[in-house]
Amino acid sequence: MPNAIVVGMQWGDEGKGKIIDILSATADVVIRFQGGANAGHTVVVDGKQSVLHLVPSGILHDNCKCVIGNGVVIDPDSLIGEVDALKEGGYLKNDERLSISDRAHLVLPYHKVIDQLREKQLGKASIGTTGRGIGPCYEDKAARLGVRAGELKRFDLFEERLNQIMSIKNKQIEDLGGDRIDLDKLLMDAKGWSESLKSHIVDAEEFIHESLDKGDKILFEGAQGAMLDIDHGTFPFVTSSNTVAGGACAGSGVGPTAIDQVVGIIKAYTTRVGNGPFPTELDDSVGEHLQVTGGEVGATTGRKRRCGWFDAVIAKHAARTNGVTQLVITKLDVLSGLKNLKLCTGYRIDGKEVRTMPSSIKSYDNIELIYEDMPGWEDDISSIRNYDDLPNEAKSYVQRISDVVGAPIAMISVGVERDAHIAMRNPFE
Ligand code: GDP
């Protein structure tokens, strides 16, 4: 029963999309289990780039069935746009390859409006959200005011639900200084969403358990990363779901006993988009090298990503909270040309050495970083496909990451293309 959860170990954008695409070549099913269109997973095949926000990154392989699980919050417009783009690209020839859980909640226009108005109201204290309505939608789910994908298949129920909710939502919008949303227009748009999506909306739990019973190879695709987890991240500068591996079970409807491996994706350095603490952030020429050479621009919002050295404190925290059994180190090629590398192995807070993640962001106010220096390498490594061919300095660097995190390396990624990686072991085994 070789099933694996794939998660990000930093602040998102670790290259999960690229790695899931590679692993999907031998998977039967890929299930997204949390988050929404705040995610941007970039996959490049033969020079052609696809950016996936809601559709699992296994969709580019014809062999692979994809499921948007119950834990995901779905923006129907965004999803329809994505499906159309995939079809135009010649990728989604068979509609049956994409299933949407009828239990997944819908991100409706008022969620996006509330998200954006609230950010504006917070001013300097804003989270820097993607403005995609993610927080407000998960709030409604917890408040039991949400609308689920299944209701798009029963339009009478959808309409009834919206009639109950709309006045509450419009009051919220007005309190934030925004303009009311027109219910009739929303219902008209929803008819279109229903037409486009209803053939995909199914009891996904049923489908997933049939796959498990058949012994299919299943990948659970995480979005964001451990440091954006609502419980284990840098609260309140986080997203609104459990991004850690534990979320895969609740977000797809399987028990922990269905899982064999947890593959942690980690960038060879650190990035973050949006606001909030980032201890190893660099505001110098090295930060600029990482940003420019790494092409570190947000796939969803187009914002420049903040960049910094590898932080082993957050990596260890992510390894623990996810139960990572193996690592994929991405973007190692981006470090080529840097003479000296630094790896942060601890923080000193109020004169006291700390090797684990503090839970409060207040602790970051007076933080001193404990760095280990490591030599860099000159040569371009992007065409290397065998571990033995890497420069010794690159080998030492990745081995040090593996040691501090305490997990073996399954793969090293050295470029954007599907084949630009060094396979070390089978991540399913
Ligand atoms: P995700 O959200 O975790 O799927 O990551 P994103 O797709 O948002 O960001 C990762 C970016 O790095 C994308 O533009 C990828 O094409 C690119 N990328 C992934 N792996 C590598 C790598 O090993 N080297 C380089 N140079 N780029 C990579």
Ligand code: IMO
């Ligand atoms: P992938 O899956 C990077 C960040 C936002 C913001 C915070 C809250 O591509 O790795 P939200 O819109 O979720 O309420 O914003 O979380 N964020 C991401 N950062 N990658 C992502 O997804 C992200 N999804 C959300 O920038 O700081």
Ligand code: MG
């Ligand atoms: Mg991304």
